[in-house]
Amino acid sequence: MTTATLNEKQGYKIMGISLPLFALLTAVILAATYMEVLPKGMIGAFALMMVIGAILNEIGSRLPIVKDYLGGGALVIIFGSAALVTYNVLPESASTIMANFMRGEGFLDFYIAALITGSILGMNRNLLVKASVRYLPAIIGGVVVALGLVGLVGALIGYGAKEAVLYIGVPIMGGGMGAGAVPLANIFGGSLGVEPADMLSVMVPAVALGNAFAIIVAGLLNRIGKVKQQLTGNGELLRTKEKQSKDHVEEKEEKIELNYQMMGKGLLLAVSFFVFGLIVEKFVPQVHAYAWMIITVALVKIAGLLPREYEVGAFQWFQFIMSNLTGVLLVGIGVAFTNLQQVIDAFSLQYILLVAVTIIGAVVGSGYIGKFVGFYPIESAITAGLCMANMGGTGDVAVLSASDRMKLMPFAQISSRIGGAFMLILASTLLGLL
Structure with missing residues (x-):
């Protein structure tokens, strides 16, 4: 099935990508993350951060009180990401890649x-x-x-x-x-x-x-x-x-x-x-x-x-x-x-x-x-x-x-x-x- 076909059959999109294709991309990136083979530097950082940001933004943009009064997606992305690291939901190697991308890699x-x-x-x-x-x-x-x-x-x-x-x-x-x-x-x-x-x-x-x-x-x-x-x-x-x-x-x-x-x-x-x-x-x-x-x-x-x-x-x-x-x-x-x-x-x-x-x-x-x-x-x-x-x-x-x-x-x-x-x-x- 081509990407175009996926887009035609699925109206709901995340980042402009049809839900089935986005789910497939997310699965690949998360598999690499937990297998700890996510590339260091901007390739791995972009892959994981784009997926996390897109998912948390969808959640924040749809939570009734949050989306109207508490900053919506932006608030959920920031504190949701912080929670993923604080409570060790993500491997330490993934957190290091993202932190280095922000700090050391500018x-x-x-x-x-x-x-x-x-x-x-x-x-x-x-x-x-x-x-x-x-x-x-x-x-x-x-x-x-x-x-x-x-x-x-x-x-x-x-x-x-x-x-x-x-x-x-x-x-x-x-x-x-x-x-x-x-x-x-x-x-x-x-x-x-x-x-x-x-x-x-x-x-x-x-x-x-x-x-x-x-x-x-x-x-x-x-x-x-x-x-x-x-x-x-x-x-x-x-x-x-x-x-x-x-x-x-x-x-x-x-x-x-x-x-x-x-x-x-x-x-x-x-x-x-x-x-x-x-x-x-x-x-x-x-x-x-x-x-x-x-x-x-x-x-x-x-x-x-x-x-x-x-x-x-x-x-x-x-x-x-x-x-x-x-x-x-x-x-x-x-x-x-x-x-x-x-x-x-x-x-x-x-x-x-x-x-x-x-x-x-x-x-x-x-x-x-x-x-x-x-x-x-x-x-x-x-x-x-x-x-x-x-x-x-x-x-x-x-x-x-x-x-x-x-x-x-x-x-x-x-x-x-x-x-x-x-x-x-x-x-x-x-x-x-x-």
Whole structure:
């Protein structure tokens, strides 16, 4: 029986593949996994992660409450994948292959490079300029309300305002693990005379649980936006008198035929911008390479330095990556970056309440200030709020995927990288004051 015949006889599809054929492919890949003959490197990683991501996405997209209010497939992929590793459902060799693919082989960087380059070059230049100059106030609004609220609630429930701000609020809003909790632990440890490792053990549960809450709230905000249309731009950050989609380059792209050679140019541009960010970071290590990449791509776009065909190529490459490999990335986040046990161990009513109010404060503050400076409240709350409260680059992907707003990745990365650097400075200042 040919693949075409399988497709004709079976209407239900996963990843666009007929169910019988997908089941056959899955059986082959799982057999190799449990026989421990799955190839190392990207071949084995892609095979297993695409299958796991597709299956968990189907489950998440159909669970009644999860699909409508908790982020749907994205949430299930991340925590389902984490559970497969935590409870040893998958062989250790398979977990190692996937973790190495994300960390050592750089798939996360590869994915984010494509998204940042393509989404910025695919934006309307005027909208990019207008949005960028208003973004920092929205970030500050979210940080101020989040820290103020967690401090107040911490004092009221007996946890302590200072402890709630420093050990829960600041780590959550600090830009993730590598760029947030780790340097924060060093800063706090040096100032308080405590071992950084001990400080990290206090901060990690807050960061992990805050990331989980941010993903859930992202799904809820997406649902709210469908009910309260006046609060959302449906993926557009900046309010305009006319719908932004009329001016957006993405609308123009629909008239341009898919061109594989242009996509190749987009691939080269994406990795080149990323490499340039690493070069600049070598000289200015205080700012993350992602941040330098965002700044560089934005300046190139604003200055109009690239011919249109290159912008189109970068945008088409970004669409290909986002459409086909987001599930792979979410599986990687679950396997390599989500410690399910840490999240579970942090579950106490007092701790959960403080994490929750931090996330709520970030959403309310960034949403309100965002509206004041001309953003749609939901998009502002997601990017300037939740993407400050998640676990950096991996959290950005999860939050934007759960809220179905992946094209806002450039602003999410500004929150995680530049906003994260801002939090390190703020943390040092708060230690002196508190």
